[in-house]
Amino acid sequence: MPAGPTRRRTAVLISGRGSNLQALIDAAAAPDYPAELVLVLSNRQDAKGLERAEAAGIPTRVVPHRDYETRADFEAAVTEALSEAGAELVCLAGFMRVLTEAFVSRWQGRLVNIHPSLLPAFPGLDTHARALAAGVKLHGCSVHLVSAEVDEGPIIGQAAVPVLPGDDEAALAARVLQAEHRLYPQCLGLLAGDRVRVEDGRAVVQGDWDANGRLLNPDPRSLR
Ligand code: GRF
Numbered sequence: 001m002p003a004g005p006t007r008r009r010t011a012v013l014i015s016g017r018g019s020n021l022q023a024l025i026d027a028a029a030a031p032d033y034p035a036e037l038v039l040v041l042s043n044r045q046d047a048k049g050l051e052r053a054e055a056a057g058i059p060t061r062v063v064p065h066r067d068y069e070t071r072a073d074f075e076a077a078v079t080e081a082l083s084e085a086g087a088e089l090v091c092l093a094g095f096m097r098v099l100t101e102a103f104v105s106r107w108q109g110r111l112v113n114i115h116p117s118l119l120p121a122f123p124g125l126d127t128h129a130r131a132l133a134a135g136v137k138l139h140g141c142s143v144h145l146v147s148a149e150v151d152e153g154p155i156i157g158q159a160a161v162p163v164l165p166g167d168d169e170a171a172l173a174a175r176v177l178q179a180e181h182r183l184y185p186q187c188l189g190l191l192a193g194d195r196v197r198v199e200d201g202r203a204v205v206q207g208d209w210d211a212n213g214r215l216l217n218p219d220p221r222s223l224r
Pocket of ligand 1: 017019093095180
């Protein structure tokens with residue numbers, strides 16, 4: 001049998017539910033997807049996402065941050081697990097630890113995160129409540145290469161969803177989460193497929209673009 005295309009060895013770091021991890025697992029099940037998941041690492045033993053990884057036959061590791069005196073010691077243990085797994089790319093998917101500059105620069109260009117807002121708006125926590133309070137009409141999510149500042153770094157892709165009258169935090173979070181599950185696999189695919197280049201601190205995605213897409217909210221077609 002001829003050897004298939006090389007798939008980039010990818011680790012996913014989680015702390016909880018792992019629904020984005022599941023979206024990556026599902027995408028990586030396609031034989032032509034350019035990334036394969038070789039490790040799921042959690043800083044919490046009780047992370048639900050570990051069960052998803054086990055069900056998919058992906059090796060898991062738990063590195064409890066509380067077992068380490070310093071952030072650097074914790075990250076050294078994470079780095080060791082990543083290199084044992086031969087990881088080339090690392091996806092943060094609801095990983096709730098802030099990473100040091102040393103770790104981030106070691107993985108520069110190969111470490112991605114998903115954040116539940118249209119960055120640079122609403123970095124940090126409670127993004128959906130803040131979007132509602134600000135009255136924005138479009139909200140969404142961003143996948144970006146990680147730099148030393150929290151929720152900063154070259155943006156690979158974004159997905160927008162409308163904020164609808166009557167939305168509460170839970171309704172908006174659920175709508176954004178659906179968009180996250182489409183966006184993250186797509187962006188990891190671009191990165192693993194060598195279609196992302198960083199120029200002047202911005203990510204440029206290679207491909208043929210159709211510039212005619214439009215996104216309006218309120219969209220006159222949806223108002224009756
Ligand atoms: C997602 O909303 C993600 O954007 C944020 O943390 C949440 C993780 O959810 N960084 P899950 O664990 O992937 O279900």
